[in-house]
Amino acid sequence: MTTRSTGLLVVIALALILASSSLYVVQETERAVKLRFGRLIEGEITPGLHVKIPLADKIRKFDARVLTLDAEPASFFTVEKKRLIVDAYSKWRIADVDTYYKSTGGNEAVAHDRLASRVNDGLRNQFGERTLHEVVSGERDMLMENIKDYLNTTVRQSLGVEVVDVRVKRIDLPSEVSEQVYRRMTAEREKEARELRSKGAEEAEKIRADADRQRTILLANAYREAEESRGEGDAVATATYAEAYSKDPEFYAFQRSLKAYREAFSNKGDVLLVDPDSDFFRYLDRQQGK
Incomplete structure (x- = not known):
């Protein structure tokens, strides 16, 4: 080369x-x-x-993408002076890179610390103006929107960032009062359960009493109909027997005598004293049965 x-x-x-x-x-x-x-x-x-x-x-x-700030849970008081442990997070991104670099030196950890402090201030102010019910369920969306607007009026100029969204992940009561609240909630639920059970027992008794009444009525009606049917059957049977026996009274008398003999002599240990000339032996000593 x-x-x-x-x-x-x-x-x-x-x-x-x-x-x-x-x-x-x-x-x-x-x-x-x-x-x-x-x-x-x-x-x-x-x-x-x-x-x-x-x-x-x-x-x-x-x-330049949207970043997440997941701060540590903090303690805040409501307008009723009830302390709450709030766990929240926020979404943010760089809006003015010059201001961001000058205020944080381009260090993302510094930006997170300063933004977390401002988020806590915003949450403290918003929680301090609302009741426990409002922050838990009543005005949650409005609360988050107000915090976001409050932060953007300050952090854009001071830190050069824009807060996209703020959300509350969890709201807890302090450990020293949570047990009392849980006990009160348990007592209220047990009271409600007792009331429901008593109402259920009352309804059960009403249903049972109505069922017993209907059963008694059904049995009475069935017994009445059975007796009526039995009476009608007996009447028809009696009429049939009477009609049949009226055609040959002598044969009917002979049948009755045979039945009486069968019942009288069925037990060999009995002693029967009867006048030989009585009607009992009417068909035993006369072949013609006259």
């Missing part, structure tokens, strides 16, 4: 190094500022390819 070729390669390498140190790219998801010897000279650099002075300029890039 000749000296000329070597020099050309060196020049090309230096040009590539110079180009790589002079060019930089800002992505769509980034915000950037340019510092020259540590002094801010350009902010709000648009996404794309840009040029800088090597060794003199330094580019600081920040995440």
